[in-house]
Amino acid sequence: MSERVVNPTGRGFLLLDSHPAGCFATVARMRAEAGGDAAGPGKGPVALVVGSSAGYGLAATIVGLARHGIRGVGIGFERPAGRRTATAGWYRTIATASMVAEAGGDFTFVNGDAFAEATKAEVLDLIAERFGGVDHLVYSVAAPRRTDPATGVTHQSVIKPLGAAHRTRSMEFDADGTAALREVIAEPASEAEAEATVRVMGGDDWALWIGALAERGLVNDGFRTVALSYIGSALTAAIYRDGSIGAAKAHLEATAAGLTDRLAPWSGQAFTSVNGVAVTQASTAIPGLALYVGLLRAVLGDRMQSPVEQSVQLWEQLTGARPLDLDEQGRIRLDRWELDPAVQAAVTERWEAVTSATIGEHADVEWFRTQFRSLYGFDVPDVDYTEPVETDLPWPT
Structure with a gap:
């Protein structure tokens, strides 16, 4: 037994421990938000979710289970408890697996590096044995590095602008929880750094997963796959969409067309989904x-769409329950609420006016702080953080 009181210690936006009960409660709240009543065990399509333990991948998994009764496999890459607690994704996966078990569903979770050939082999063997094929693949991976299986070279991604340095402001929290603005100067990525970021965050690995499924005969007729992407505001473009990560997202989006061609024998389609910020x-x-999101929340309030709300729309489009909402480049657009011109004008006005002294007037600071801490299972309603909790919990089998 490893029961102890878990406190949110860390620096900046990185906490060193996660709270199991808070992570369990987070999954329960997401399940309630998803709504729906799936047809029952064994009734839904077979799905593979690469990156199922956090962010939009977690939301897509929960919505798929709750509303469409998906069967299949979710992949996360999480750390068990040791000197520290397990990662938040470890606990969230346990909670999601419990949700599956209670519903009598058939969805398995694999803990492994999605980039690794060994993980692909393990997952494909599992799919072949349990399901015989896949109807949907949702690709939601954000990683700092990737080893190319063809060359053995490990590439490191960077978050940098391209061409020239960029000066911006970021919202941070002092030790007492007070929000402040900090000026940040981001140096430009070198050509090698930009290319490495594309190799990590672009479409290479997504294409390898599709190729591996096809080679094993595990692509079902009508197969649809989606990789999650982001465009975002002009306010963040220099560091994101026009930066090294944006180059990787552009590569991801370009990969979709080639994958659709490859999937033609199964009448398959590949899309990228441009999600709203979270x-x-x-x-x-x-x-x-962080500053941009805080300002956006102050403008939109409850009109800001959560990852669960966006995942509801995504699954309805993937399954044909509603028409695809595509832009001119063939991308599924789930971010129209964020990029509405009136919304962006209001955010820009606040961005230009905000100072450290007025940040509480222009940005929803408390909402952002709660959202950030809840990523680690803290500040979740109805959780008693004074009580000891068991931190050494096994991965679901």
């Missing part, structure tokens, strides 16, 4: 994004 463990690492 507070995630990946997004908090991007300079300027």
